[in-house]
Every structure is written in structure tokens, then in C-alpha cells.
Amino acid sequence: MAAHQRLMNMMFGTICSQVVGTAARLGLADQLGDDELGYRELAARTGTHPGALARLLRALAALGILVETAPGTFRLGEAGRPLRTDVPDSQAAAVLLFTDPALLDSWKLTEQAVRTGEPTFEGLYGTDFFGFLATQPELSERFNATMRQVSLPIAQLVPVSYDFTRHRTVLDIGGGDGTLLAQILKGARSVQGIVFDSPSGVAEAETTLTAAGAADRCRIEAGDFFAAVPDGADLYVLKNILHDWDDERCGTILANCRKAVPADGRLLIVESVLPEVIDTADPAPYLTDISMLVNMGGQERTRDEYETLCREAGFAVIAVHPTVFPTSYSLIEAMPV
Numbered sequence: 556m557a558a559h560q561r562l563m564n565m566m567f568g569t570i571c572s573q574v575v576g577t578a579a580r581l582g583l584a585d586q587l588g589d590d591e592l593g594y595r596e597l598a599a600r601t602g603t604h605p606g607a608l609a610r611l612l613r614a615l616a617a618l619g620i621l622v623e624t625a626p627g628t629f630r631l632g633e634a635g636r637p638l639r640t641d642v643p644d645s646q647a648a649a650v651l652l653f654t655d656p657a658l659l660d661s662w663k664l665t666e667q668a669v670r671t672g673e674p675t676f677e678g679l680y681g682t683d684f685f686g687f688l689a690t691q692p693e694l695s696e697r698f699n700a701t702m703r704q705v706s707l708p709i710a711q712l713v714p715v716s717y718d719f720t721r722h723r724t725v726l727d728i729g730g731g732d733g734t735l736l737a738q739i740l741k742g743a744r745s746v747q748g749i750v751f752d753s754p755s756g757v758a759e760a761e762t763t764l765t766a767a768g769a770a771d772r773c774r775i776e777a778g779d780f781f782a783a784v785p786d787g788a789d790l791y792v793l794k795n796i797l798h799d800w801d802d803e804r805c806g807t808i809l810a811n812c813r814k815a816v817p818a819d820g821r822l823l824i825v826e827s828v829l830p831e832v833i834d835t836a837d838p839a840p841y842l843t844d845i846s847m848l849v850n851m852g853g854q855e856r857t858r859d860e861y862e863t864l865c866r867e868a869g870f871a872v873i874a875v876h877p878t879v880f881p882t883s884y885s886l887i888e889a890m891p892v
């Protein structure tokens with residue numbers, strides 16, 4: 556029975572995801588805040604059918620997102636609090652992004668991706684994921700907010716695992732809204748920073764870096780890492796960039812890094828590094844890998860695979876710094892050869 560139950564729970568994952576995504580789209584967590592409310596009041600506030608909303612609220616309570624404090628009255632449960640948009644550890648944008656119809660449409664074609672080895676996103680939209688984001692300002696803002704929300708816990712671990720004070724200028728390639736650079740500069744006050752990303756990618760960087768008090772030591776540059784990466788730094792960081800792309804595209808990014816990194820400089824690849832044999836304790840990197848297959852055409856990689864990519868681009872891996880448990884992230888330090 557336990558095996559059947561586990562399998563059924565996985566099948567119900569689609570329903571859970573829709574239930575939580577609908578809660579986020581209706582803004583239920585912001586409506587509730589610290590209060591408790593009856594389903595009729597919530598239906599009036601969200602413009603929904605009271606009976607149907609009551610059923611959604613019960614499903615959310617069954618999942619621990621809400622607590623039913625009296626028949627038909629609900630407050631946020633522990634797992635529901637990050638659905639609020641006004642809490643520092645909000646995950647609301649991530650929930651909205653991962654349940655967005657544009658992404659769900661490519662998930663429907665997972666079997667096709669497995670049969671062909673090709674991402675389905677491009678076939679549906681005529682452009683890759685980031686090309687699509689560049690045409691969708693609202694979705695792009697949501698993607699940047701998602702990256703901020705999911706990256707912050709790792710970004711906070713990165714300065715613990717590597718001594719950034721060894722460097723004068725750190726350039727974060729594909730650094731998005733500057734979340735990682737802000738954490739690096741916070742702990743290394745002598746260091747200057749550059750965030751480099753596409754124009755839509757850096758759209759919120761000024762706000763993040765100013766809020767972190769790092770704007771005066773930072774420059775923001777927009778560009779295309781397939782064309783070139785800026786000169787002028789002695790540490791080039793690539794966090795969650797290479798996993799978005801296939802080996803050929805990674806080769807182009809790394810070749811552009813190789814042209815920019817000075818002889819005594821360093822490249823630091825921050826990625827979830829897969830063990831040689833699957834570690835079933837944490838399914839997250841393997842599920843992200845399938846997301847990369849379906850949506851991006853990229854993949855999660857092992858240490859050996861990153862070493863090969865580096866070697867082919869003229870870098871030698873000289874150290875691998877793991878982040879602290881429970882993340883699977885490592886910092887792969889390489890230098891030009």
C-alpha cells in the first residue's frame with residue numbers, strides 16, 4: 556500500500572500545484588494576512604463562487620496551506636505564509652511562475668522532449684525561454700522575482716564557502732537583479748561589483764543593490780553573454796547559468812569568459828552539482844534537470860561534466876567548494892590555462 560500511496564501522491568502533484576497556484580492567483584494569502592476570515596467574506600473579496608471557494612479553501616487546509624479554525628473560517632498555516640507578497644521570504648512569484656500557463660503548456664509535451672531530447676518550449680513559442688521572456692515584461696518581472704526568491708538562500712551561503720576578499724572586482728554574469736552580488740559585497744567591503752545580464756534581466760538590479768547598500772560599489776551592464784562578457788574584473792561568477800544551456804551554448808559562454816578573465820583571474824561556477832550516482836535524499840536537482848530538458852534545453856551536470864566544459868574552453872578546475880548541507884550546490888573554481 557505504501558508504494559501505491561506514494562505513486563498516487565505523485566499523480567496528485569498536478570492537482571496540488573493547481574490548488575496552490577489558484578490560491579496565489581486569487582491573492583488569498585494577502586487577503587488573510589494575520590487574520591482569519593470566513594469563506595463568504597473571502598469569496599466577496601476575490602470575486603469567486605462561495606461554494607467552490609469553500610472547497611478550494613478546504614483543499615488548501617488539507618495541504619497545510621490554511622488552517623480551518625471554525626467551520627468555514629480560515630487563517631494561514633505555516634506553509635501558506637510564504638504565499639503572502641509582503642513577507643521577506645515570500646515565494647509568491649515562484650508559485651505564480653511555475654504555475655503560469657505558458658510554462659504549463661510546454662510541460663504537457665514532456666514525453667515529446669524525452670523522445671527527441673529537444674526542449675518543447677521553443678517549438679511552442681518560436682523562441683527560447685529567455686527570448687520569450689524578453690517579449691513578456693510582466694512574466695519577465697515575475698521570473699526575476701522568482702530568481703530572487705529561490706536564489707537568496709543559496710546566495711547567502713556562497714560567501715561562507717569562498718573568500719571573495721581575495722579579489723578586487725567581481726563580475727556576476729547573468730547576475731539578474733543582483734541578489735548574489737549584494738550578498739557577496741556585504742561580506743567583502745573592499746570589493747567592487749559588476750552585474751551583467753540582458754536588458755530585461757537587469758531591470759530590477761538597481762533596486763536590489765540600492766536596498767542592500769551596495770549600489771555605490773556596483774555597476775550594472777546590459778548585454779548578451781553569447782556575444783561577449785565585459786572586461787575589467789578578476790573574478791567572473793556564473794550562477795545557475797550553465798545549467799540553462801546545452802554543451803554547445805555553454806561552450807560559447809565559457810569561450811567569451813576565457814577572453815575576458817585575466818591570466819591571474821578566476822572563474823567561479825555556482826551550480827547544483829549532481830553526484831555520479833543518484834542521491835535519492837533530495838529529488839530537487841533531478842526534477843530541475845527535467846525542467847531544463849523541457850523548458851530550456853539545458854541540463855544539470857556532474858563535476859566531471861563541468862570539468863570537461865571548462866577544459867574545452869581553456870580553463871582548469873583548481874578547486875570545488877561545496878556549500879553547507881542541505882544544498883547540493885558547489886562553487887567550482889577554475890583558472891585560465
Ligand SMILES: C[S@@+](CC[C@H](N)C(=O)[O-])C[C@H]1O[C@@H](n2cnc3c(N)ncnc32)[C@H](O)[C@@H]1O
Nearest residue numbers: 685702706729730731752753756779780794795
Ligand atoms: C536562471 S537565471 C539565473 C540568475 C542568477 N544568476 C541567479 O542565480 O539567481 C539566468 C539568467 O541568465 C540571464 N540571461 C539569459 N540569456 C542571457 C544572455 N544572452 N545574455 C545575458 N544574460 C542572459 C537571464 O536574464 C537570467 O537572469
